Amino acid sequence: MIMACESWQKQLDTYLDGELSADEMKAFDAHVRTCSSCAADALARVQMKRSLQVAGKRFAPSIDFRRRIQKSIAAKPQRSFSLAWTLATVAAVLVAGTLALTHLAARSSRDHVFSEIADLHVATLASSSPVDVVSTDRHTVKPWFQGKIPFAFNLPEVQNTEFTLVGGRMTYLDQTPGAQLLYDVRKHHISVFIFQERSVPVNWSANSLAPKNSPFNVETWSQGGLRYFAISDTNPADIDALAQLFERD
Amino acid sequence: MPLFDQLYNFAHWLTQNREEAEDLVQETYAKALRGFSSFQLGTNFRAWMYRILRNTFLTSRTGLKATVTVPLDAEDGGPELAIDNQTPETVFIDRSNRQTLESAMENLPILFREILLLCEVEEMSYQEIAETLSIPIGTVMSRLSRARRHLRLLLRQRLQEA
Numbered sequence: 001m002i003m004a005c006e007s008w009q010k011q012l013d014t015y016l017d018g019e020l021s022a023d024e025m026k027a028f029d030a031h032v033r034t035c036s037s038c039a040a041d042a043l044a045r046v047q048m049k050r051s052l053q054v055a056g057k058r059f060a061p062s063i064d065f066r067r068r069i070q071k072s073i074a075a076k077p078q079r080s081f082s083l084a085w086t087l088a089t090v091a092a093v094l095v096a097g098t099l100a101l102t103h104l105a106a107r108s109s110r111d112h113v114f115s116e117i118a119d120l121h122v123a124t125l126a127s128s129s130p131v132d133v134v135s136t137d138r139h140t141v142k143p144w145f146q147g148k149i150p151f152a153f154n155l156p157e158v159q160n161t162e163f164t165l166v167g168g169r170m171t172y173l174d175q176t177p178g179a180q181l182l183y184d185v186r187k188h189h190i191s192v193f194i195f196q197e198r199s200v201p202v203n204w205s206a207n208s209l210a211p212k213n214s215p216f217n218v219e220t221w222s223q224g225g226l227r228y229f230a231i232s233d234t235n236p237a238d239i240d241a242l243a244q245l246f247e248r249d
Numbered sequence: 250m251p252l253f254d255q256l257y258n259f260a261h262w263l264t265q266n267r268e269e270a271e272d273l274v275q276e277t278y279a280k281a282l283r284g285f286s287s288f289q290l291g292t293n294f295r296a297w298m299y300r301i302l303r304n305t306f307l308t309s310r311t312g313l314k315a316t317v318t319v320p321l322d323a324e325d326g327g328p329e330l331a332i333d334n335q336t337p338e339t340v341f342i343d344r345s346n347r348q349t350l351e352s353a354m355e356n357l358p359i360l361f362r363e364i365l366l367l368c369e370v371e372e373m374s375y376q377e378i379a380e381t382l383s384i385p386i387g388t389v390m391s392r393l394s395r396a397r398r399h400l401r402l403l404l405r406q407r408l409q410e411a
Contacts, residue, residue, distance in 0.1 A: 013394060017368065019375050048397075049369055055350045056370030059261035061254060065271050069250060069278060123385030175292040175300075175380050199289060 109202045121191040121231045131167030141168045149177045153194050156245040188234035197227045219243050263306050277302040296380040315359040353403040361396035
């Protein structure tokens with residue numbers, strides 16, 4: 001009983017934050033109803049949450065400040081002529097500077113995307129429920145995304161290959177929704193991320209974007225307005241083989 | 250103005266100073282207006298605004314100073330088994346203890362303070378917090394848990410002193 005409660009208590013905050021899955025919530029509700037110690041703890045934590053919510057709403061902006069901001073926002077479109085020219089000159093200088101920096105920026109945004117992708121991949125594997133739709137059947141996984149992400153995509157048939165589809169989940173890259181598919185190959189996991197091309201506006205000259213010394217290999221390609229990333233700690237040949245399956249589909 | 254009161258409250262909690270909070274909010278709106286084209290319709294506007302505010306704060310002088318004092322123990326450490334049986338929460342049924350809670354919040358390291366505010370005051374989902382703070386959801390959970398533990402510790406100290 002004590003052991004059982006310990007594992008409930010570990011999830012107690014997540015439960016009270018409403019972040020457990022529907023099934024877990026139900027199970028938790030049932031447990032709290034029968035376990036007085038967990039119920040007492042839950043009550044105490046709810047009270048704490050409420051107190052924090054009240055105490056946290058502590059500072060209000062002054063009327064003066066509100067007016068100032070309103071004015072500054074309203075004033076934006078009505079720039080004077082000379083100001084407009086000054087801004088244009090500044091903009092021209094900036095554009096020139098930007099062009100010089102484009103190359104560097106492209107590289108740094110590629111690195112940024114890589115590190116985001118790698119984080120998402122690792123976070124998924126570390127999670128106790130890595131995928132939200134669990135199925136080896138592409139005809140189950142693909143429709144699950146309907147209405148959850150603003151685009152549709154095709155999944156390749158992986159039967160009779162060394163890859164197994166584990167499932168999928170919604171994901172975000174720079175606040176843009178996308179799909180994440182998880183595949184297994186010989187005990188390695190490969191994540192395939194799909195986003196709309198326009199939401200990852202980076203110059204992808206090369207297919208590979210993993211920096212040197214990275215434990216991950218990443219391949220990226222574009223297909224039908226969508227940008228795909230496949231990432232894994234397995235060898236590049238595996239990732240390439242999976243990418244080929246996608247591209248052939 | 251969207252989110253004005255909430256952003257101000259959050260800014261004041263971060264900076265702990267009215268003038269700096271005003272500057273921070275002003276800069277946030279200016280940046281948001283300038284960068285509105287980079288905002289993707291259909292994605293989370295609130296998380297985007299908070300993210301701008303927070304990033305602006307972290308690169309300010311006060312922000313840089315505040316982050317220096319962040320505890321360095323590992324974020325995704327081992328399993329959490331330490332359960333407090335005698336929680337100080339019950340004491341807070343009485344709202345007169347609000348001051349104690351406020352002062353404990355003020356003394357929380359900035360990373361803990363902000364995540365508690367986003368979760369409890371702004372009632373953001375873990376996903377939204379992850380977007381706002383640019384961290385994975387797993388880190389949101391572990392950081393929240395550490396923040397709550399740290400707050401409880403501070404409260405207990407204050408209650409013992411009192």
